Amino acid sequence: MSEMRSLSKSAEAWLHGKNPRTWSRAHFSTKHKSDLLLNNNSECFNKIILEARDKPILTMLEIIRRKVMTRLVSMREAAEKYPGPLCPRIQKKLSEIVNQSNNVWQVYAGNEKYEVNCGLGNKYVVDLLNSSCSCRKWDFSGIPRKHAISCMQLLAVSPETYVNTCYIVTTQLNIYSHLINPVKGPIQWEHAKDMEPILPPMIRTPLGRPKQTRRKEVDEARKSGPKLNKTGQQANYTKCGKTGHNKRTCKGIFGGTQMANQSSSLQILNQATSMDNTASQPFLSQQSSNLLANFRAKLPFKRKSVLWTNIISFWKSCLIMLTIVRLYILS
Incomplete structure (x- = not known):
């Protein structure tokens, strides 16, 4: 909190107005065996x-x-189909913790309590009888950490026996032992007789495309990030490499190299034609004619729009048909 006070006093005051049991790990309740701060159940249900x-x-x-x-x-x-006594993910996490428990030293204090030394003055108190550790990670998650597992190895006890019962396969089978009975189709449902008919609500179709995603809160994180405003930003068309316009208003040639080559050729052509008549005049005139030919060959061919071409051809065909009909009537 002192570090937060040095960064922002308003943030510290805002947190002081909240219950510490909702945001501080030191005040979390150890009744529910979960160390996550995410509401994954609601997120998964909204996705389904x-x-x-x-x-x-x-x-x-x-x-x-x-x-x-x-x-x-x-x-x-x-x-x-689970092979062991624990769920597969919990068994994998427990195996990783067992591999990390080799660099600690434990001292027995009696009544199944131990003092575990992790080096550099870090000492933790482990109570195997109450399944508790002073680091509070075992209390939150229900999975023993390396401090407690080192004590279990000293007693030659399997760590699986100290894992909370919510991670056991038999508990999972009891959770999903219930079922939802199948239901007949709506045509076979019994109609209520002594009941007024329920009219459907008034349908109001708002403008725009209907939203499929859930409406998020103001302080909720978004995957795509905050939506930025483009007011005051200068457009940049990547094909011509120039700023200040887009694809619709671009008047240059696609690819800045072709425009640069044509401009350089035009400069050389102007220099060749502006030189005085000297003894090398035939050679310069031939060089300028070659540059002029190359420059004209690189000029873009202006194609007419396909839409206008189709419209002109349509009207031409209509005029021809009208002329044929008129000649037929006059004859």
């Missing part, structure tokens, strides 16, 4: 229902029900 968000209410609910029903089945079948 993207197809159903713009549908009518019954169609939307049916799509969401079917997706949740198939999701429960797929997760239950995946949990049944």
Whole structure:
């Protein structure tokens, strides 16, 4: 907080008005075994229902029900294929932590408590009985860290036995053991008799293309970054290499090298024609004629627009048809 105060006093005052349990890791609750600060469940759910968000209410609910029903089945079948007692990602993370626990020293203090020395005055207190460590990482995530695993290795105990039960395969099977029963089609539904009909809401079609993505908050991070304003910026057309115009208003030749070559040839031609008549006049006249021929050969051919060509040909054909009809009537 002192470092933040030196950077911005307004940010420090804003954080003081918030509950520390919502933003400070030192005040987080250890009841929920997760060390993430992201709301991934809501993000994944919003991604899944993207197809159903713009549908009518019954169609939307049916799509969401079917997706949740198939999701429960797929997760239950995946949990049944797990080989070990832990979930695969947790088992991989635990194996990496075990490899990092070789450079610490532990001292037994009694009652399953240890003092772990990590060097340079870093010491941590590990309580295997309460599954706690002073670094608080084990308390948050439910996965023992290298300080606690070194103590488990001293006791020749498997670290998998100290992992929280939420990461065990049997817990995952119990979570996905429930199912959503299938539902008959809308044609076979029973109609309520003693009920007033529910009229559909008034449909108001706003201007523009309908949005498919979720409306984000002001302080929420965006993937594409903030939208910048182009007011006051100078346009730059990359094909001709000049600024101040775009493709529609460009009057040059594509590729700046061709325009530069033509301008240099024109300068040489002017210099050759402006020289005095000397003994080498035939040679200069021949050189200037060659430059003039090359310059005319490099001039761009102005093609007519395809649209105007089609319009002119259409009107010509109409005039011919009218002339033929008139001659036929007069005859």
